[in-house]
Amino acid sequence: MAALFGREGNVTFGGGIATVAALQRELVNSKRWLDEEQSSMCVALARFTPGTVLLAFCTGAGWLLGRWKGALTALLAGSIPSALLVALMTGCFDLWSSQKLVQVAVSAVLASSVGILLSAFWTTIRPYMKAGRRGQSLAMVAGSIVLAMVGHLNPILILLLAATAGYFLKEEQQA
Amino acid sequence: MNWFVLYIHLLQATLGSFSGLASMSILREDFVVQNHYLTDRQLNTALVIGRSTPGPVGLYVVSVGYYAGGYPGAFAGWLALVTPALLVIPMIQYAGRKAESPAVKRMLRAVVLASAGVSLAATLPLGVDALHSPIAYGIAAVSLGLLLFTKVETIWVILGSAAAGLIPAAMQRI
Known part of the structure; x- marks a missing residue:
């Protein structure tokens, strides 16, 4: 289990969704440790769990496979190697940040991060922009931007307001 | 802390x-x-x-x-x-x-x-x-385009951006 979660959780680029898909393939199709229903339940509940979807999926799948031992094995194997890599990379950045060429490269990379963040924004909202829910979705995004930028509300308060609004919202009619 | x-x-x-x-x-x-x-x-x-x-x-x-x-x-x-x-x-x-x-x-x-x-x-x-120069705006726009419209992985976008920043700096030195 540690080898599987360690390999898939720490070597797949593309973020949580891509890695969850790779893990599902291994767990359901290759190893047959979980059936499709169990795997889908883990994905659904991972989306409802605060934090990172991938790590919640690893923990949920590990729990189904081996209770606490399985959950902790999957969570630790799925997170420790990549976290170590990030800590070391940050330490190296810190050490070399006074070098002129490194500063130039970092400035360029920081510019690209604006593009990365904007693409992450679009990737997040795109599934909710289908006909029948586009209006509510746009209103929710726009409202949260206004509350953050104009109202200067704390982000956690904005999320709580959104959850409350979501509870009382009605589904839009299909176009 | x-x-x-x-x-x-x-x-x-x-x-x-x-x-x-x-x-x-x-x-x-x-x-x-x-x-x-x-x-x-x-x-x-x-x-x-x-x-x-x-x-x-x-x-x-x-x-x-x-x-x-x-x-x-x-x-x-x-x-x-x-x-x-x-x-x-x-x-x-x-x-x-x-x-x-x-x-x-x-x-x-x-x-x-x-x-x-x-x-x-x-x-x-x-x-x-x-974003403090035309090159930086260009890098941000190209990165956004690559990530939205192609299947290029983020790591290559980041490495490409670093190269795009370093090339003009190297040319200035020459």
Whole structure:
């Protein structure tokens, strides 16, 4: 289990969704440790769990496979190697940040991060922009931007307001 | 800073988000705006490092922890990243069926969309810090285009951006 979660959780680029898909393939199709229903339940509940979807999926799948031992094995194997890599990379950045060429490269990379963040924004909202829910979705995004930028509300308060609004919202009619 | 205090601050951000980068707005408010534990540039660098490595997108929290408290801070960041994942266990045991409830689905949808909105709002100050020349604007636009319209992986976009920044600097030296 540690080898599987360690390999898939720490070597797949593309973020949580891509890695969850790779893990599902291994767990359901290759190893047959979980059936499709169990795997889908883990994905659904991972989306409802605060934090990172991938790590919640690893923990949920590990729990189904081996209770606490399985959950902790999957969570630790799925997170420790990549976290170590990030800590070391940050330490190296810190050490070399006074070098002129490194500063130039970092400035360029920081510019690209604006593009990365904007693409992450679009990737997040795109599934909710289908006909029948586009209006509510746009209103929710726009409202949260206004509350953050104009109202200067704390982000956690904005999320709580959104959850409350979501509870009382009605589904839009299909176009 | 005490690593446990840092852990509590970081945990507040990871518990308040439902996707990898959604914690960024909460972290920026706490660490940059309110408490000045790090600068916009350090937060932006942490985001880039998080995206340069395989694994979950939220890994940048480890980098944020490092900037705020060295390697013990990075450990606090990792701990804050993994702690919320344990909440899935009681959910599997007790709440599995409620995940299909329309009201719960609507609430999750609203929270995901709002977190995207507050993340976009937090991106603007990072953009002001990062975009200070026509080349920087070009790099940001090309990166966005590549990520939206091609299947190029983020690591190649980041490495390409570094090269695009270094080439004009090298030519100036020549």
